[in-house]
Amino acid sequence: MADIDSAPGAGTGPGTGAGSAAAPPRKRADARRNEAALLDAAAAAFVASGVDVPVRDIAARAGVGVGTIYRHFPTRADLIVAVYRHQVEACAEAGPALLASSSTPHAALARWIGLFVDFLVTKHGLARALQSDSAAFGSLHAYFLDRLVPACASLLGAAAAAGEIAPGTDAFELMLAVGNLCIGGEGNPRYDARRMVGLLIAGLRLEAA
Amino acid sequence: MADIDSAPGAGTGPGTGAGSAAAPPRKRADARRNEAALLDAAAAAFVASGVDVPVRDIAARAGVGVGTIYRHFPTRADLIVAVYRHQVEACAEAGPALLASSSTPHAALARWIGLFVDFLVTKHGLARALQSDSAAFGSLHAYFLDRLVPACASLLGAAAAAGEIAPGTDAFELMLAVGNLCIGGEGNPRYDARRMVGLLIAGLRLEAA
DNA sequence: TAATATACGGAACTTGGTTCCGCTTGCCAA
């Protein structure tokens, strides 16, 4: 399965033959660029049209040919898994950045939760797309918890420290609640999960003293 | 939604204009024949290849053109629902017939359960295909219980009366167990649900005195 | 700078759903 953002596998490339440990056959720069572009494009496409979005649409968004998708991600599941990991990573890393660039910690938290909701769209599709290979899904889920709960917790901590929200809110619990808001009434036009999540986050806020 | 096996709807056909209640515009004989053939063919195709079997395959099995399928069942869900009702009906009606034609009540029960398992394939597909219109699914489910549990109960009763199985087995519970056997490990080549069901039914049997 | 492996793009092919229309056939009235 495609394993991005980790060291390249043990492929025995056209190594020098020196050490028996394979030298990392670094991919061509354009290939790496395209892979990243595809990950972004796919994530956006999933949010916009669901995980069943046509391959061609993703290719068009990324500005590449369909062949390029298949070279990097032989199956749709490969692509979805890669996007998932990519998103978890991006989401986790976005925490500190948002904290630095937002006016207040609570604003940073709100924006971070927005990213998290985007991410959940992919996650739900993933669960459907990976009915078969549930082992892969399990390990991804663990990864997701490891990376995201601490990120959320630190945002909560910052907001609490700034006196914007009450201390003691559990990150895991909050993320679970957001997740639940995003599942219920999926596809119902009367239900806007994002708005409900907004209310939830607004509700954390303490009245200004 | 296609409503087979009930009186034709209130279509205002080219009536004589006498009563305001519409006269039943009975369908042409070949149309009824084709509809029945399609129901059978679709049921067989679902068992053989799952509910995602191509429309063309079903048409070929039934010996009709694809246009005929679309005329009778505009959407795949229509077809699946119709097959479901048809199967419930056929399954319920098969009980007494099997009882009459089998060597023993227990044999009849075993064969009936076989039909029931075939039917479950459709049922599972239905649940997936009807994510949207869950109301329709609910009412079908009720219909399913009303018709099938008594049928199963009477077979159980006959077998018990013949001294082949212990009395007191609950039909609903047995059907639930069969259903569960058919869900677990779906798609796993190492798991043959039908064999497991066979064991379950064989297990009902009392040692010959 | 030349040689070459790598990667790219997108046309072509495959598969499956959906529509449409000319032909056939069951039904009814005369």
Place this chain on the structure above:
DNA sequence: TTGGCAAGCGGAACCAAGTTCCGTATATTA
């Protein structure tokens, strides 16, 4: 019985999406 005709049929044609393949372009290395 037969003629008219609307209901119904078959399947070709069309459309949408996935997948493969290969000629071309380019990053990399010598």
